[in-house]
Amino acid sequence: MELSDIRREYTQGGLRRHDLPDEPLPLFAKWLKQAIAAKIADPTAMTVATVDENGQPFQRIVLLKHFDHDGFVFYTNLGSRKALQLSHNAKISLHFPWHAIERQVHVTGEAEKLSTLEVIKYFSSRPKESQIAAWASKQSNRISARQALEGKFMELKQKFAKGDVPVPTFWGGYRVKINSIEFWQGGEHRLHDRFLYSKDASEWTIERLAP
Template sequence: MEIDQWRREYLQGGLQRDDLADDPVSQFRAWLEEVVKANISDPSAMCLSTADAGGQPSQRVVLLKGFDERGFVFYTNLKSQKAWDIAANPKVSLLFPWHFLERQVIVRGVAEPLADADADAYFSSRPRDSQIAAWASHQSDAIVSRQVLEESFESFRQKFDGQDVPRPEFWGGYRVEPHAVEFWQGRASRLHDRFVYRALDDGEWQLERLSP
């Protein structure tokens, strides 16, 4: 396996300053619409990077569940590794790896907990089995077997039979307020196009082209 020889050219297109919106949220929305039109699985999947109090980074794929001018939203178990990391160090990064369009978007910002009302509203919209699974799984804890997990799931299924499943107090969401958003478009000969929006103190955005 000559992995060091695996390569290809990026030829789908380019990115110019005139192509870009005035703010990163509008630009992200435009690119996400193109991803959805491409009919690719999990268009909202993103890699969330966190670091614990000692500086050890961790990464995992989660799903984007909303975005607007205030930031990018995701939900999780509040006793998971990612939640412990955010409690110690709220600075995070999001990566949208849209390789099929030869694009990436990187968001750098600070994760803030969502209000209970927001978490309640989203939790109530989830499929019932997903709601029950939130109760059954102590995310990131070690377990002796899958059977233990399935038994826990069945126990909570019976507990909530015939009633609405309430949101666990240990389940909620975060909004990542961005201070920088980078848009990357692959180009031939590794001369990629990179533009980054940086938040200014007055609420405006500064747009810069970066060297590849």
């Protein structure tokens, strides 16, 4: 079979203007809840897109850890490629690919670092092994072999065996301040429904986009 022959119809429902709240967060919360109820694998997984100083885009998958009217929150190593790119250009894009329920959500905005208190609170809630892994991995740096990473992890596991794991100074998080959110609902015959919320000062405008 040719790749160009792979296609399917989207038949799970439509999205109409009268279905939309005045602000996007209630609809996002509803869709996320439905994605979780549908038992989608990793429903909080989102593609995070950043751009380096040469204009080269990069994408990777991270997990959404919180959202509210102040923005979308994720955590990372502050020495990682994404963090270094955000230090040069805070503009960022998020994408939630909920294919199983024929939906996508796309967010644009600007990333700002979380406060130390927020970082400590979340880090303390992580499983101890995940805390240790944060210390063991110099994210995005080249390593000689997996054994080097596993060896470092075991060394740190012994070091922190009897006490709490402190928050690494190179570990933190970001809040994505929202500029726009697009909701995409698959439709029959490729007549998908797309609505774009754009923020102007404190007001939201809603536009339908052609599929």
